[in-house]
Amino acid sequence: xxxxxxxxxxxxxxxxIKPVNENGEINFEKLSNVExxxxxxxxxxxxxxGQPSLxxxxxxxxxxxxxxxxxxxxxxxxILNTKYVIHNTDPKEELERYLNEDLNPTxxxxxxxxxxxxxxxxxxxxxxxxxxxxxxxxxxxxxxxxMGEPKRIEFTDWWHQKLKNQNEKIKVMEPEVRPIHSKPxxxxxxxxxxxxxxxxxxRVCRKVPSVxxxxxxxxxxxxxxxxxxxxxxxxxxxxxxxxxxxNSAVANLESAGENIKNLDFDAASTNFxxxxxxxxxxxxxLNFMGATMSSLIADLPGGAKLRSAKKLVExxxxxxxxxxxxxxxxxxxxxxGGIFNPAGSNVSAGGISKNLRQALTLSQKNxxxxxxxxxxxxxxxxxxxxxxxxxxxxxxxxxFEQMITDAADYSKFLEDFIGTAGTRxxxxxxxxPAELRPTGGFPGxxxxxxxxxxxxxxxxxxxxxNLDGQLKELYVPPLQLQHITPNWGMRDANWFVxxxxxxxxxxEFYKKESGEDVxxxxxxxxxxxxxxLEITGPIRMDKYxxxxxxxxxxxxxxxxxxxxxxxxxxxxxxVDLAPLMLEKIYSADSDTWMEIFNILVSSLDGKGILMYxxxxxxxxxxxxxxxxxxxxxxxxDYLMVTLTNVKGSKxxxxxxxxxxxxxxxxxxxxxxxxxxTRTHNGGGTxxxxxxxxxxxxVRILVPDNAQFLGISGNSKPNFQxxxxxxxxxxxxxxxxxxxxxxxxYDSETGVTTYEEAGKREYGFWMLLxxxxxxxxxxxxxxxxxxxxxxxxxxxxxxxxxxxNKFTLNLISGAAEIGQxxxxxxxxxxxxxxxxxLDRDLPIKVIFR
Numbered sequence: 001x002x003x004x005x006x007x008x009x010x011x012x013x014x015x016x017i018k019p020v021n022e023n024g025e026i027n028f029e030k031l032s033n034v035e036x037x038x039x040x041x042x043x044x045x046x047x048x049x050g051q052p053s054l055x056x057x058x059x060x061x062x063x064x065x066x067x068x069x070x071x072x073x074x075x076x077x078x079i080l081n082t083k084y085v086i087h088n089t090d091p092k093e094e095l096e097r098y099l100n101e102d103l104n105p106t107x108x109x110x111x112x113x114x115x116x117x118x119x120x121x122x123x124x125x126x127x128x129x130x131x132x133x134x135x136x137x138x139x140x141x142x143x144x145x146x147m148g149e150p151k152r153i154e155f156t157d158w159w160h161q162k163l164k165n166q167n168e169k170i171k172v173m174e175p176e177v178r179p180i181h182s183k184p185x186x187x188x189x190x191x192x193x194x195x196x197x198x199x200x201x202x203r204v205c206r207k208v209p210s211v212x213x214x215x216x217x218x219x220x221x222x223x224x225x226x227x228x229x230x231x232x233x234x235x236x237x238x239x240x241x242x243x244x245x246x247n248s249a250v251a252n253l254e255s256a257g258e259n260i261k262n263l264d265f266d267a268a269s270t271n272f273x274x275x276x277x278x279x280x281x282x283x284x285x286l287n288f289m290g291a292t293m294s295s296l297i298a299d300l301p302g303g304a305k306l307r308s309a310k311k312l313v314e315x316x317x318x319x320x321x322x323x324x325x326x327x328x329x330x331x332x333x334x335x336x337g338g339i340f341n342p343a344g345s346n347v348s349a350g351g352i353s354k355n356l357r358q359a360l361t362l363s364q365k366n367x368x369x370x371x372x373x374x375x376x377x378x379x380x381x382x383x384x385x386x387x388x389x390x391x392x393x394x395x396x397x398x399x400f401e402q403m404i405t406d407a408a409d410y411s412k413f414l415e416d417f418i419g420t421a422g423t424r425x426x427x428x429x430x431x432x433p434a435e436l437r438p439t440g441g442f443p444g445x446x447x448x449x450x451x452x453x454x455x456x457x458x459x460x461x462x463x464x465x466n467l468d469g470q471l472k473e474l475y476v477p478p479l480q481l482q483h484i485t486p487n488w489g490m491r492d493a494n495w496f497v498x499x500x501x502x503x504x505x506x507x508e509f510y511k512k513e514s515g516e517d518v519x520x521x522x523x524x525x526x527x528x529x530x531x532x533l534e535i536t537g538p539i540r541m542d543k544y545x546x547x548x549x550x551x552x553x554x555x556x557x558x559x560x561x562x563x564x565x566x567x568x569x570x571x572x573x574x575v576d577l578a579p580l581m582l583e584k585i586y587s588a589d590s591d592t593w594m595e596i597f598n599i600l601v602s603s604l605d606g607k608g609i610l611m612y613x614x615x616x617x618x619x620x621x622x623x624x625x626x627x628x629x630x631x632x633x634x635x636x637d638y639l640m641v642t643l644t645n646v647k648g649s650k651x652x653x654x655x656x657x658x659x660x661x662x663x664x665x666x667x668x669x670x671x672x673x674x675x676x677t678r679t680h681n682g683g684g685t686x687x688x689x690x691x692x693x694x695x696x697x698v699r700i701l702v703p704d705n706a707q708f709l710g711i712s713g714n715s716k717p718n719f720q721x722x723x724x725x726x727x728x729x730x731x732x733x734x735x736x737x738x739x740x741x742x743x744x745y746d747s748e749t750g751v752t753t754y755e756e757a758g759k760r761e762y763g764f765w766m767l768l769x770x771x772x773x774x775x776x777x778x779x780x781x782x783x784x785x786x787x788x789x790x791x792x793x794x795x796x797x798x799x800x801x802x803x804n805k806f807t808l809n810l811i812s813g814a815a816e817i818g819q820x821x822x823x824x825x826x827x828x829x830x831x832x833x834x835x836x837l838d839r840d841l842p843i844k845v846i847f848r
Contacts, residue, residue, distance in 0.1 A: 307376075307378075308376075308377045308378040308380075311373045311374070311376050311377050312373075312374070312377050314370075314373050315369075315370040315371075315373040315374045315377070316370075318366040318367070318369050318370040318373070319366065319367065319370050321362070321363075321366045322362070322363040322364075322366040322367045322370070323363075325359045325360070325362040325363035325366070326359065326360075326363050326404075328355070328359040329355075329356050329359035329360050329363065329407070330594070331590075332352050332355045332356040332359065333352075333356060333594070333597065334590035334591075334593055334594055335352055335590075336349075336352055336414070336593070336597070337585055337586050337588055337593035337596070337597075338586055339352075339418065339451075339454070339455060339456060339586075340456050340459075340582060340585055340586040341455075341456065341586040341587075342456050342457070342458065342459060342582070348420070348453070348454035348455055349414060349415055349418035349419070349420060349451070349454035349455070350415060350420030350421075350454045351454075352414075353411050353412065353414055353415035353420075354415075356408075356411040356414075357408050357411045357412060360404055360407050360408040360411060361408060363404050364401060364404045364405055364408065367397060367400060367401050367404065368401055370397070371394070371397040371398065371401065374394045374397065375394065377390075377394075379391055406625075409621070413618065413621050416615070416617065416618055417618060418451045418454055419451055419452075419453070419454060420453070420454045421453055421454075422452070422453070423450060423451065423452045423457070424450070424451045424452075424519050425448065425449070425450045425451075425516070425517070425518050425519055426448070426449050426450075426518055426519060426520045426521070426522055427446065427447075427448060427506065427507060427510050427518040427520070427521045427522070428446060428447035428448065428449060428461075428522050428523075428524055429443040429446050429494070429506065429521065429522070429523045429524065430443060430444070430445045430446065430447070430461075430523075430524050430525075430526060430574075431443050431494070431523045431524070431525060431799075431800065432444060432525075432526055432650070433525060433526075433527070433652060433653075433799075433800030433801070434554070434558070434650035434651075434652050434653040435645045435648065435649065435650055435651075435652060436643045436644060436645045436652045436696070436798075436800055436801060437492075437494050437495075437644055437645065437800075438494060438495060438496060438497045438502065438642050438644055438699070438798070439494040439496075439497075439499045439502050439503075439523065439610065439629055439799055440494075440523055440525065440607065440610065440629075440798075440799035440800040441525070441799075441800045442491070442645070443464055443490075443491060443494065443506075443523075444463070444464055444465075444491070444561075444571065445461060445462070445463060445464060445571055445574050446461070446462060446464050446467065446490070446510075447459065447460060447461040447462070447578065448460055448516075448518075459578065459579075459582060460575075460578070461574055461575050461577075461578040462571075462575060463569070463570065463571040463574075463575075464489075464490060464491045465491065467489075467490060467510070467513045467514060468489035468490055468491055468509075468513060470513045470514065471487075471489055471509070471512060471513045472512075473512065473731055474486075474487045474728075474729075474730045474731065475487055475488040475489075475730060475731050475732070475733055476488060476725050476730045476731070476732050476733070476736075477492060478492070478495050478736060478740070479740060480644070480646060480697045480719075480763075481495075481646060482719075482721035482722060482723075482725075483719035483720055483721060483722060484646060484647045484722075485722070486722045486723050487730065488733065488736075489509055489513070490506050490509035490510055490513060493505040493506040493508075493509050494506060495644075495736070496735075496739070496756065497631060497640070497642050497699060497701060497756060497757065497761075497798075498629070498630060498631045498756065498757040499523075499610050499612060499628060499629025499630060499799075500612050500619075500628060500629070500630055501735070501757070502629075503520075503521035503610075503612030503629075504521075504612070505733070505735060506521055507520075507521050507612075519613065519614055519615065520611060520612055520613040520614060520615070520618070521611075521612045522609065522610070522611050522612075523609060523610040523611075523629075523799070524608070524609060525603070525608040525609070525799075525800065526553065526554050526557070527554070527608060528599065528600070528603050528608050528609070529553055529581065530550045530551075530553045530554065531550065531599045532581075532584070532585070532596055532599060533548065533549055533550040533553060534549075534550035535592060535595045535596060535599070536584040536585075536588060536592065536596070537549075537584075539577070539580050539581065539584065541573065541576065541577065541580075543576065544560060544564075544573055544576075546560070548577070554653075555687070557573060557574065557577075558650055558687070558689060559687065560573045561573070561574075562687075562688070562689055604625070604626075604627040605626070605627070605839070606838070606839060607627070607629070607797070607799035607800075607839070608799075609627060610627060610628065610629040610799060611627055611628065612628065612629070626840075629799060630757075631701065631756075631757035631758070631759060631796070632794050632796050632840070633757075633758060634792065634794045635792075636785065636791070636792030636793060636794060637663075637670060637703060637782055637785045637791070637792060637793040637794070638701065638702060638703050638759065638793070638794050638795075638796070639661065639672070639674070639700070639701070639702060639793070639794075639795050639796070640700070640701040640759075640795070640796040640797075640798065641659060641674070641676060641698065641699075641700050641701075641798065641801075642698070642699045642700075642701070642798040642801070643657075643696045643697070643698055643766075643798065643801060644696060644697040644698075644699070645694065645695070645696055646695050646696070646697055647695060648692060648693060648694040648695050648696065649688075649689040649690075649692045650689040650690060651680065651682055651689070651690060651691075651692055651693075651694040651770075652694065652800075652801075653690065654680065654681045654682040654685070654690045655678055655679065655680050655681065655682075655694060655768065656678065656679045656681065656804055657676070657677070657678050657801065657802070657803050657804070658676075658677040658678075658803060658804065658805040658806070658807075659674070659675070659676055659677075659803045659805075659806050659807070659837060660674075660675040660677070660806075660807040660808075660809075661673070661674050661675075661795075661807070661808050661809070662675075662809045662811060663793070663808070663809065663810050663811065664811045665786045665791075665810070665811065665812045665813060665815065666781075666786070667786065668783070668784050668785075668786050668787040669781055669782065669783050669784065669785070669786055670781070670782045670785050670786045670791075671709070671779065671780075671781045671782075672702070672779065672780055672781070672782065673777065673778075673779045674700060674777070674778045674779070674780075675775055675776070675777045676698065676766070676775065676776045676777075676778075677773065677774070677775040678694075678696075678766070678768055678773070678774055678775075679772075679773040680694060680768045680769060680770050680771060680772050680773075681771075682770040682771075683769075683770025683771045684770075684771075691770055692770070693767060693768065693769050693770070694767070694768045694769075695717070695765065695766075695767045695768075696765070696766045696767075696768065697763060697764075697765055697766075698714075698763065698764055698765070698766050698776070699754070699761050699762070699763045700761065700762045700763075700778060701756070701757070701759040701760070701761050701796075702759060702760050702761075702762070702780060702782065703759065703760065703782050703785065704755070704758060704759055704760050705760075705782065705783045705784070706760045706780045706781065706782050706783075707780060707781045707782075707783070708751065708753065708762060708780050709779040709780050709781060710749070710778075710779045711749050711750075711751055711762075711764065711776065711777065711778045711779070712776070712777050713774065713775050713776040713777055714749075714750055714751070714764040714765060714766055714776045715750070715764075715765040715766055715767040716750040716765065717765055717767060739754065739756065742754065742755045743755075743763075749764075750764050750765065751763065751764045752764070762778060762780070764776070764778075789846055789847045790844065790845070790846050790847075791810075791844070791845050791847070792842070792843065792844045793808075793842075793843040793844075794840070794841075794842050794843070795808075795837065795840065795841040795842075795843065796840050797837055797838065797839055797840055797841075802836065802837065802838045803836065803837035803838075804836055805834075805836070806833075806834070806835055806836060806837035806841075807832065807833070807834055808832065808833040808843070809830045809831070809832050810824070810830060810831040810832075810833075810845065811829065811830045812830075812831070812847065813829075815847045815848070816847065816848045817831050817845045817846070817847055817848070818846050818847060818848040819845065819846040820843070820844070820845045820846075821842065821843055821844040821845070822841070822843050824845075831845075
């Protein structure tokens with residue numbers, strides 16, 4: 001029969017029985033023949049609320065049974081001070097209403113003939129003893145009750161024995177517990193229960209064997225109420241200990257969350273393990289009651305705290321499993337350094353990636369399920385000083401889940417990148433930001449890395465000029481390079497701001513010069529090597545009389561190349577350094593490798609590493625994760641300032657760059673004033689490559705509908721090509737021709753307007769001498785980008801270029817900004833952002 005749904009759904013929790021036919025369908029014919037067991041449709045007493053009271057009705061029926069009433073200390077007149085009426089109602093609704101009433105144990109027991117002789121008093125809370133037990137360390141030799149597992153509880157014999165001795169007072173419930181398997185022993189505190197006599201009630205059961213079935217059901221209902229009351233009392237008495245466990249567990253979960261964000265997976269695993277211990281302590285207490293009965297009690301009045309405790313325990317165990325899985329994942333990740341051992345090892349990308357993804361998938365699943373459980377936890381069940389942090393942690397779980405999802409995606413990416421079967425070959429370009437180029441720096445050295453069947457097969461490094469010398473066909477270089485080099489080669493092929501375009505061009509030149517295809521192009525900043533040396537320690541290079549460390553790496557290498565090396569092989573030091581550096585990586589212990597791994601991950605985020613792949617899946621992943629170097633395709637406002645060092649040696653190292661942008665809102669349009677300021681700090685150093693002029697070709701990318709308004713402070717040099725190319729048989733690259741044919745040079749302003757990567761581009765020269773500070777101001781208008789209440793402005797940073805000072809002024813007139821994705825300071829009729837531009841900066845503001 002369908003049960004009524006009420007606050008606690010007690011009847012539905014106890015039983016829900018429907019007769020069915022042979023086909024498994026509900027048998028309505030049998031249902032129609034079922035008679036009510038309890039006839040509650042006769043005289044009922046009216047309670048004080050004016051509603052028929054099932055409690056009084058049960059008393060009426062029990063009182064009609066002929067037996068000697070026990071002496072009671074309760075004044076029956078107070079209980080039965082009601083009047084009789086005739087009321088017909090649905091017995092199911094009556095029973096459900098009764099079970100949902102707030103119960104007075106004294107009244108209920110007296111109603112079925114029990115005599116209350118003592119009042120239960122709550123034992124004093126002993127937090128110190130509970131904490132000592134929680135923190136107690138158990139030796140492996142201990143055995144006993146299974147932690148965190150349901151126990152078999154034999155209540156039947158115990159209850160029967162208590163009923164047999166009708167004069168015995170029940171003081172302590174000590175059921176028999178049968179351990180399932182050996183675990184550290186946990187002591188379950190004894191629970192003091194109310195003392196009362198059962199003599200009258202047992203006499204009823206013994207003396208009225210011919211009583212009607214309905215009356216027997218009433219008596220059994222009374223027994224059930226007493227039994228459930230005992231168990232509920234037991235559950236509530238465990239609250240303090242469970243709360244203490246929850247307190248410690250939540251604190252550990254908070255710490256684990258922060259460690260995940262900081263990529264400190266080892267510490268996170270420790271936190272998860274400690275949280276598991278805390279949850280397991282609470283779990284033993286809860287599971288002692290038995291899963292079915294405790295679930296039923298959780299649906300009774302006052303059971304919210306028990307329900308929250310159970311969900312907290314279940315969530316904690318899921319988080320513990322997630323922590324163990326993450327620990328396993330990190331153990332697998334720590335093995336990846338062995339992949340780079342060219343001498344061979346038992347480590348392969350396929351095996352690592354498979355185990356890594358399995359562990360991360362399990363962790364993700366558990367954290368998701370734990371989050372669903374924690375959403376239902378009543379924060380009021382936790383200590384007051386931990387509620388806010390618990391809710392904060394609960395709100396961050398989706399973020400943690402996304403992090404693990406990303407980690408699983410990266411493990412699949414690693415597997416596809418290295419390849420579990422076959423060969424993968426990649427072109428490495430060591431771009432030096434001391435000599436800026438559009439995609440990060442001049443690639444004076446390059447490398448080739450080859451993986452076969454998931455292991456490193458070959459790694460070699462060489463001078464890019466050695467390779468360019470093998471080019472049989474001669475190509476006309478970009479216009480701005482024609483005064484320093486007669487031909488175009490791989491060394492200058494990263495001319496396009498959009499890295500995928502430059503990467504394809506560099507791989508084309510590599511094939512023309514080496515005869516080899518590559519599966520992708522990867523750039524690598526020398527600054528990453530300095531950071532790795534800080535972890536692994538210095539490398540001695542006795543042949544060159546130098547020890548390279550994190551502080552002198554770039555400068556020592558540059559000094560060797562520029563002044564000391566054989567002019568025929570100036571970069572031989574890099575060739576000799578490569579295998580030594582590689583050995584540092586693959587021989588590192590797990591902790592050291594994880595530190596190196598974190599540097600590589602952060603370098604992807606900071607554009608120290610860019611990647612391009614011919615494989616569409618890998619390329620799509622690099623675009624999605626933001627390390628493809630692709631020009632951002634946004635529908636909002638956009639700005640990117642790029643610099644190309646053209647025969648300025650390594651002077652970008654000693655130049656400070658600042659950028660200020662004033663955005664003036666004019667109706668639906670925005671007028672931008674961009675001020676680029678650079679200060680050359682060279683000129684007096686002991687290294688000549690820092691003391692030269694810095695000729696930079698600046699290209700500023702803006703939305704494609706921008707209108708140029710003016711420029712000041714830029715240089716207008718009269719550079720001449722080394723060759724008269726129309727009179728030569730030099731070839732012209734099709735991509736470069738299309739790029740330059742769409743350009744328009746204005747001789748009056750010295751600005752060339754380009755179209756690239758879906759953007760409009762303004763190009764001009766900025767020549768900076770040692771000791772000089774110079775500023776260039778460019779003004780343009782963007783149409784329609786100020787329409788509506790929201791304004792989005794994406795400022796993209798060139799790889800290798802950092803603006804130590806970046807200022808954005810939003811001058812919106814009478815319009816006030818209500819919300820912003822960045823911190824803005826209001827004053828002087830404008831909203832101002834100040835900071836460093838060391839990564840891309842997406843800005844979104846909402847006007848009031």
